Amino acid sequence: MGESGKQSILAEKFIADFSSKKTSICGRIEKLSSGTSCDVNDELTSVSNEIQKLNKSLHDSVMFLPSYSVKVRQNEIRDLEKLLKEKEDLLLPKKRFGFKTKIKPKVHDENEAVNTPKIKDEDKPIQADDNKMTANFCTVEDLNCVTSTHEEDQLNGNDVLLRNLTGSTVYLNGSPSTLRLKNIESCKIICGPVQTSVFIENCKNSTFYICCQQLRTHSSEKIDIYLRVSSRAIIEDCHNIRFGPYVWNHPKTFEFHAKAGIDQNLERFDAVDDFNWLSAESKSPNWMIIPTEERIAPLQ
Numbered sequence: 001m002g003e004s005g006k007q008s009i010l011a012e013k014f015i016a017d018f019s020s021k022k023t024s025i026c027g028r029i030e031k032l033s034s035g036t037s038c039d040v041n042d043e044l045t046s047v048s049n050e051i052q053k054l055n056k057s058l059h060d061s062v063m064f065l066p067s068y069s070v071k072v073r074q075n076e077i078r079d080l081e082k083l084l085k086e087k088e089d090l091l092l093p094k095k096r097f098g099f100k101t102k103i104k105p106k107v108h109d110e111n112e113a114v115n116t117p118k119i120k121d122e123d124k125p126i127q128a129d130d131n132k133m134t135a136n137f138c139t140v141e142d143l144n145c146v147t148s149t150h151e152e153d154q155l156n157g158n159d160v161l162l163r164n165l166t167g168s169t170v171y172l173n174g175s176p177s178t179l180r181l182k183n184i185e186s187c188k189i190i191c192g193p194v195q196t197s198v199f200i201e202n203c204k205n206s207t208f209y210i211c212c213q214q215l216r217t218h219s220s221e222k223i224d225i226y227l228r229v230s231s232r233a234i235i236e237d238c239h240n241i242r243f244g245p246y247v248w249n250h251p252k253t254f255e256f257h258a259k260a261g262i263d264q265n266l267e268r269f270d271a272v273d274d275f276n277w278l279s280a281e282s283k284s285p286n287w288m289i290i291p292t293e294e295r296i297a298p299l300q
Contacts, residue, residue, distance in 0.1 A: 010064045025050050025080055032087050040091050045196055051080050062278040143168040175256040190298045193260035209298050211246050227269040230262055236275040243269045244290035247297045
């Protein structure tokens with residue numbers, strides 16, 4: 001059998017396997033229903049992980065798949081992600097628990113005091129027998145030219161969202177369950193080890209210090225990411241993304257790495273998949289390694 005015949009057989013086998021897994025994921029999403037926040041969040045995370053695995057399998061198979069078939073599979077994966085996001089928005093109201101930060105725009109002052117938003121009493125989770133609910137959703141948003149610090153009592157085990165930030169520095173001194181960064185410009189985000197996934201969307205001209213199990217970056221540009229990640233990082237619709245080794249000089253770095261299940265000696269910041277660059281013969285032009293002489297450690 002010729003090489004083209006072998007590739008054809010591999011392609012047929014992959015497409016059949018892909019379709020089966022896609023159908024299974026669709027079924028899991030449709031069966032998701034309201035329950036405890038913890039149960040729903042765990043299932044959402046599990047389904048998200050399956051979609052990422054499907055994405056990874058597509059990337060690993062591009063050498064024997066026709067280009068049109070790759071495009072079809074990419075669109076199907078996007079449809080799965082959209083379906084999961086719609087289900088998540090339906091089942092997990094974003095402001096049921098946690099804290100929300102809104103700070104009026106002001107001129108940046110390098111000597112300004114650190115601003116730590118307070119949790120309103122009505123936003124605090126109920127204590128009686130509700131300790132099982134560990135999936136609190138915390139939001140920090142609409143910061144302009146300020147420094148904001150959040151400690152482990154606000155972060156550990158929680159889903160954290162940072163959005164609509166400009167010219168600000170945010171310290172996340174804890175171990176969130178998940179971290180989402182959206183609509184961030186000219187900012188610096190320094191975060192302790194994240195227990196599962198980090199999602200970055202529509203960010204630019206910023207620097208992030210991130211340690212996590214999985215990283216997914218969408219529609220972003222001119223970002224420096226100092227990264228420690230257990231699986232391969234994924235970028236999509238991104239430009240001028242640079243990666244370097246994760247640095248986090250915190251007194252509890254060992255404790256938080258252990259909590260997240262990540263080896264603090266792991267160095268795989270250069271393991272990156274670009275879903276807009278499926279060629280196995282050349283490296284994606286959309287990302288690069290930060291030169292050693294340009295790497296900057298975060299101030300604690």
